[in-house]
Amino acid sequence: MDEELTPLDCLLPSGTQKICLILLNQPLDKDYLHILWGKALLKACADGAANHLHTITAGDRDSFLPDYISGDFDSITAEVKAFYADKGCRLIETADQDLTDFTKCLAIMLKEIQEEQLKVDAIVTLGGLAGRFDQTMASVETLHHALSMTQLPVLIIQGTSLVCLLRPQGSHSLEVNTGLEGEWCSLIPVGGPCKTVTTGLKWNLNNQVLQFGKLVSTSNTFEPVAPGDPRKPVTVTTDQPLLWSMGIRKNGDDTE
């Protein structure tokens, strides 16, 4: 199954993707939140994400009421929980200790998308890539689980990084001309060796095996084009799930 994806379409005001939004328990970027919230057909908080949402939307909280807040509720404060409950947001307690709040929140979202027969192009997640290192890795694990939960792309955005796990079927064609792309990109074989073929990168892979300890593609970038020309799509084929990561330009500044 070949996939076409414009990873940063979701942050583009003129973008056409229909998305659903999951907020994770990390400080929220106000600009990202505003643009994603406006586009999202469904919006959810995983547990303590609600605390961050409550804080950052002070003064306009009624415009940022999630459809539901899910999790084991060990992070959300009593005050924030009561606030959103009073506003009619659903609180869905998910006590399964073997799955993270993120995975459980995603499962609920997929169920609602199916039940409401929503036409969705991608699930976008804010947060999950900073803070405790184990929780960053747990976010990557959720992306792996997501491969068997849905065919939809699941993207994670935090700071100036986006990550997305490419499934090992067919080839992926990533459009990178939104103007929001930063200068770097990367292919990371997090779960195991990936035999990889790419085009559109400065340093392409030609049936090479990406593997920790041997070859990991970091600080890669896009194939140079003549000034004024659009970038070519990045195409990736892999025989195992392979993590794509790229930089996001912020405020015209991508010095990170």
Next chain:
Amino acid sequence: ALSLKFVPLHHYTLLKACADGAANHLHTITAGDRDSFLPDYISGDFDSITAEVKAFYADKGCRLIETADQDLTDFTKCLAIMLKEIQEEQLKVDAIVTLGGLAGRFDQTMASVETLHHALSMTQLPVLIIQGTSLVCLLRPQGSHSLEVNTGLEGEWCSLIPVGGPCKTVTTGLKWNLNNQVLQFGKLVSTSNTFEPVAPGDPRKPVTVTTDQPLLWSMGIRKNGDDTE
């Protein structure tokens, strides 16, 4: 950014080095006492260090070692130089500690983990990375590892992450131990684990880990008596 809450570390450190732009952060954070914090060398391709900072440390006698190899990261190259100096000076060293490398650009975090993999064939010394309230260390697939976790600086979480491939793992001393189970992304990754509970006042038992492939250990660091992260 570097946290100098670990200043005590400075007094036990035999060699200190900056990888490229780390020198900018060092220069900033040691304002007022820069002479006490002069690295032995600064290495890298020098595309991040500012001209001002570079000149400052050069004037102070710090060595600037330009390493142009584009296939290796600044971290890997800096580590290679350090290991060479340890050997040349026949220093008795227990561990290499790295500050930074776990935050910022996601690909650079992963590149830090890749450097830890390379380090397994570069040295027998443990190479630790610390940033924020996280420590990571790659456990090699030979013998078993016994991790003492009673310094009082341990946070409440720990984790075993099979970055790079499946790891058949046995542990003791964790709340959720592994008993010859395979850790693998998509199947089982041990995150938000913690230490085996002990009676109040008793020291924690060591965490022991045996693995058949390199396995990333990660744990929380208590900061200022606060480990609410």
